[in-house]
Amino acid sequence: xxxxxxxxxxxxxxxxxxxxxxxxxxxxxxxxxxxxxxxxxxxxxxxxxxxxxxxxxxxxxxxxxxxxxxxxxxxxxxxxxxxxxxxxxxxxxxxxxxxxxxxxxxxxxxxxxxxxxxxxxxxxxxxxxxxxxxxxxxxxxxxxxxxxxxxxxxxxxxxxxxxxxxxxxxxxxxxxxxxxxxxxx
Amino acid sequence: xxxxxxxxxxxxxxxxxxxxxxxxxxxxxxxxxxxxxxxxxxxxxxxxxxxxxxxxxxxxxxxxxxxxxxxxxxxxxxxxxxxxxxxxxxxxxxxxxxxxxxxxxxxxxxxxxxxxxxxxxxxxxxxxxxxxxxxxxxxxxxxxxxxxxxxxxxxxxxxxxxxxxxxxxxxxxxxx
Numbered sequence: 001x002x003x004x005x006x007x008x009x010x011x012x013x014x015x016x017x018x019x020x021x022x023x024x025x026x027x028x029x030x031x032x033x034x035x036x037x038x039x040x041x042x043x044x045x046x047x048x049x050x051x052x053x054x055x056x057x058x059x060x061x062x063x064x065x066x067x068x069x070x071x072x073x074x075x076x077x078x079x080x081x082x083x084x085x086x087x088x089x090x091x092x093x094x095x096x097x098x099x100x101x102x103x104x105x106x107x108x109x110x111x112x113x114x115x116x117x118x119x120x121x122x123x124x125x126x127x128x129x130x131x132x133x134x135x136x137x138x139x140x141x142x143x144x145x146x147x148x149x150x151x152x153x154x155x156x157x158x159x160x161x162x163x164x165x166x167x168x169x170x171x172x173x174x175x176x177x178x179x180x181x182x183x184x185x
Numbered sequence: 186x187x188x189x190x191x192x193x194x195x196x197x198x199x200x201x202x203x204x205x206x207x208x209x210x211x212x213x214x215x216x217x218x219x220x221x222x223x224x225x226x227x228x229x230x231x232x233x234x235x236x237x238x239x240x241x242x243x244x245x246x247x248x249x250x251x252x253x254x255x256x257x258x259x260x261x262x263x264x265x266x267x268x269x270x271x272x273x274x275x276x277x278x279x280x281x282x283x284x285x286x287x288x289x290x291x292x293x294x295x296x297x298x299x300x301x302x303x304x305x306x307x308x309x310x311x312x313x314x315x316x317x318x319x320x321x322x323x324x325x326x327x328x329x330x331x332x333x334x335x336x337x338x339x340x341x342x343x344x345x346x347x348x349x350x351x352x353x354x355x356x357x358x359x360x361x
Contacts, residue, residue, distance in 0.1 A: 136277040147269040
């Protein structure tokens, strides 16, 4: 019988190679492959979330543009509703339409929706109805949102017309202070 | 006693073949470990990125919600101002029409514009002038018109004309 001659060196190499193979297999199946799967799953998840966030970002930009446009288009209204009513300024701006103009003290009326409403009674003296028309034209361009309210009373006295009417002044919910009445002659 | 001039060669387990083998093993293990640590690092980075993305998403949602509220409020402001401005314009037109309605021969001494009515005080030369030139157009505008007269010393008549619009009838007119 022929004896198989394998050197000790070859046996060491074979055993070590086998151990390495086992180690590689165990390491791969127990750690590397599960970790790789998790990596792929998380990468897909991140991609999906990024896509959603990008969509949100685009939507946010669209809304921002819309808001800026609306703020630009309605600047006068927004400012007018934010501006606290100044009787002195109102009288100064409108004294040209009347011979005399008197405002009563501002009284808080019932809110209209979210907006605060103040009632101001007005008595005035003018030479012709045209002055009142001009006043009504200018009121829509004033620094505040003012609605002329019924009842409106015109009374003739010689060449002059006395009028009394009430005004509703609208303002944003933040504005709450009141001021005393003023008169200009 | 020495039989050979050559010393015996020392044998070692770390032959050249074995050294090559160990280098190969080391490289293999290093590559495996590096791959594993790379995956662990990426996993950590993904977690961080996910938290950042969720945070950004939440911030964007909050920003969108706030801006939508602002837009809704501006729309309300715009609607309110439109109503107020329209009312003022309509009021101006109403007053202009009222004064245009009064003929030259009739002089008004007082006019009261109410929410749903109009009260006029004035002087007319006679009832016919009043009836044809003022009351007729007033009747076409208002649902109820009442007039009363009392004479002046010069023969002219003072009149009080009270006119009302009935809201129910107005709604019916609008429906038709």
